[in-house]
Amino acid sequence: MTANVSPTSPASPSPSPLHAVVADDFDAVNRTIVAQLNSKVPLVETIGQYIIDSGGKRLRPLLVLLAARALGYEGDKHITLATLIEFMHTSTLLHDDVVDESHMRRGKKTANDAWGNAPSVLVGDFLYSRSFQMMVDVGSMRIMAILSGATCVIAEGEVLQLTNIGNPSISETDYFETIQGKTAMLFEAASHSGAVLADATSEQERALQHYGRYLGLAFQLIDDLLDYQGDADAMGKNVGDDLAEGKPTLPLIHAMERGTPEQAKMIRQVIRKGGLEQLDEVLAIIHATGALEYTRARAEEMADKALAELDALPPSAYRDSMAQLARLAVDRQA
Template sequence: MKKQDLMSIDEIQKLADPDMQKVNQNIFAQLNSDVPLIGQLGFYIVQGGGKRIRPLIAVLAARSLGFEGASSITCATFVEFIHTASLLHDDVVDESDMRRGRATANSEFGNAASVLVGDFIYTRAFQLVAQLESLKILGIMADATNVLAEGEVQQLMNVNDPETSEANYMRVIYSKTARLFEVAGQAAAIVAGGTEVQEKALQDYGRYIGTAFQLVDDVLDYSANTQALGKNVGDDLAEGKPTLPLLHAMRYGNAQQAALIREAIEQGGKREAIDEVLAIMAEHKSLDYAMNRAKEEAQKAVDAIVMLPDSDYKKALISLAYLSVDRNY
């Protein structure tokens, strides 16, 4: 597909808007609870913006197979709930104070409330899956949440560890991010009654676009501005997280440069060290390396769904893959 034939993000959102409105309505409905704090904190985080890319993939995937039922809305909602719960827990673990350009839920409501409401949202996601009456989707979701938790623990082990390998880091990306994108595509294909080939295609699409998405986030952590990014630039280094650009710069830098990056990872990079690290990355084109890896993954996502029937929804999925690496936020 030629670049001029691709859809803009506005066109994609317009196409998916009827379904996404239903998803958003369902999200708010499912956050209702007799415990006021659950609704307050839950509404705070879901109203905080976010790209809603996982539910968007779910509704587009189902539509690309000709499905018009309500089950895809349920799929989109439960996937977004797993993601939302993981964000609440992430921000507590990382002691983050800013997300999407405003204070994190743990900053506003405290760590205990964030963890417990995150647990509520996780369990609500399982209630939604139960509504689908599909043991296959239940098994997929159970596996995905387990893999996600493993990824969280592995990332925790990688913090302040400059010995983290690129392969190890890519496994974390799969576990923490790409696996849930896989679920969005695969579960949508299942409720849409797709063939095994179509199901595998949309699962693969999710994995590749999810990987691309996270790699771009890694790049933006060092190249975007705080307002566009919605968090502090250089947070990954400040938290001692060895992401792909850092690992690349450390591998190809000279002994002095590698030692500086190792120390920054081990101690959690101070703000004044970020400029030095950025200069090393620029010298060795480390951000370009990570971005090129992201573009390769985006192309794999496009190639994965080439066999789907042609439609505006397939076109939207293809366009979304390319747009995932062409952004500054």
């Protein structure tokens, strides 16, 4: 399958104060992304560039840069580490879109919609493999252990989410286990590995590991909230996509717990069959039960925990940006 999409060089995200404090490092990461996408197979470069250039914020590589710099790191291996983290993330996006049979991501056609499932999966494999080559270049067994362990947890999280589709009986505890694996783990690995690279103390290393975990949880909670109240143009996907796929996210779990037996029964039926035929009724129940407010409160709780972990770091502009990132996690609209 051939797409009418012209390859472009990966673009930097829109400038923001968060990126400004590591602007030179971030430019170096973008150059390294271009260099490491090099392949003798043109389709690998084309699809790789397309998905990396699809408008993401590149928060995970940003975490590497901020964590390392906040602890006084002055070498250059944080550039390689940040790049490989972005490759790991991009490979999961390629695989996820195939599994979810997605057609749009960030307002653009997904790679699997443009080129087909097989090329998307295989290019995702290439990016994973290239990321492990780059881990060797970083030259730290501890970092390799953190990242290789993270890939297993992420894969388990994705499988867990897949097995939960159409299952209205999962608990809030089950939900948090799923999003810890599929989303928060890579945030955690990014900040944790950045700390290890900078020879952090044991207290600082633990703090940055937990900071990334809580930040990732906050981001996923808001993602799941926005699926029921976000702006489709801003998000680059349709409101209700999770419901259409039968994903039992926290807004639905809370609505079933707090709704009447009739309301809970209706949501359970919708989760089992998927689809959007009863979206308006589900939205009414979600609002009536305060499910979105509850989800936001849990996200704010996670962001507050992330902020508290930053007390282990010395004052700096990098720490300030990490604090801003935690606040952004719950304040964003897309």
